[in-house]
Amino acid sequence: MIINSPAIVVHSLRYGEADLIVKLFTKTSGLRSYLLKGVLKSKRGKIRSSFFQPLTLLEIEAVHKDKGTLERIKEAKISKPYLTLHSDLMKSSIVFFLSEILKNSIREEETNKDLFEYLETTLLWLDSHDNIGNFHISFMIKLTQYLGFYPDLSRIDSEYFNMQDGYFQKNDTNLYCVKGEHISKLKEFLGTTFEESMNIKLSKTLRSRVLNVLLLYFELHLHEFKKPKSLSILNEVFE
Structure with a gap:
């Protein structure tokens, strides 16, 4: 065919x-x-x-x-040539990182036009904007909506994030319940628009901790997901 x-x-x-x-x-x-x-x-x-x-x-x-x-x-x-994505050091580092995320996340040979349009729209956004320090974090969070494990926000005011079950709760009930400043920052990303999330203030340490939580969250919810090899390069660029 x-x-x-x-x-x-x-x-x-x-x-x-x-x-x-x-x-x-x-x-x-x-x-x-x-x-x-x-x-x-x-x-x-x-x-x-x-x-x-x-x-x-x-x-x-x-x-x-x-x-x-x-x-x-x-x-x-x-179809749509990029102007900066493969020439800007920070953007190209994000691109290599996210391509590994997608390689380890997307498995099915099935039509998913919503996911395709999300990827296309966000990549073109990245190409045309300069305030991109939080791009990979926001990208991964919103990607979970299309992969089926976006966090449940019904109890978002609770202190702990239960990564295993994907919701917030008041108590620590398993090894994958986490709390702290990085979880408070993660909450700021949830429910915001893509553009608004770029203005969330993160130190280098907090950005790394939020990202590590997301990577573990992906590992817990996607069979055979592996941390991208390009993570170390991405961390170096953001230093």
Whole structure:
């Protein structure tokens, strides 16, 4: 079956001397993997390796056999070119980090247009704004809405955040109940707009602690989720 779809580059991996295996989140068919033969040596083809930088927005024409094997891309082009995302050091560090988050979070080969539109909208926002220190935190929190484990806010005034069950409570009942200034800051992100969350004041230490809580929260709610390898680079950039 031939499909035409917007797509977001989630991950790419060199295969042999000239091939790439790329993982794309498509608007019409969910997460798909493709084999791009000879793309690393081709200079005049319709498909270029430069198209497959992390989180690039593409328009693709592809052949899907739907047999659980690697699919084939016939044509690809950048649909909405970024101006700063891959050239600004802080933004590119965020991009590498979030591409790993998505690689470890999105599993299904199912259409999820709401998630696709969320990703596209927020990436374009990141590209066009400079006040981005809290972007990755707000991105991850709102991502949980689309993945099905956004925290229950009905008792948000309670002191403890029960990461295992995803709600706030008055008492410490398990190893994953946490409280403290970083949890108070986490609460500020919940229920705010994306733009408002950029103005939440965080020290370097608090930002790191909030992020670590979120990463553990993802680990608890997503099977086989792993901390991104790029986390150390992200922390260095924010120092």
